[in-house]
Amino acid sequence: MTNQQLFNRVSQHLLRQNQQALLSENLSAYRSLTGLRCPIGYLMKSRYRPEFEGFRVVSLTGSKVSIQVARAIQRAAGLRSDDYQLRLAEELQILHDECRPATWATNLESIRLRWHLKPATARRQSRKKGH
16 A cells, blocks of 8 residues: 555545544544444454454554564554555544544645645445446
């Protein structure tokens, strides 16, 4: 997945969902009990594992366990292992975790400009005639 694809998918998901995925009032989640998903949880699709909760997409502590879980999260989300893409993924995760949904559109635009990305475009669904 390219950085543009990452940004497009996550932006569309966040703006459509318009709610934080939380396990409790102040604890962000990859997947909430009600099915809401953070940006990285959304990318995981069926590869989500409850053991991911409590860990970031990029290891903050540098501990062996934290690094191993972060790598498993990255693989589950289909992220490349290069630092550049992981920094973008981390920035999108922080946006979800620390900003109110009412500010997401503005913050996503700031991220887009900082990362020199194109505006996210709506994904088109193909439809067959007669369906």
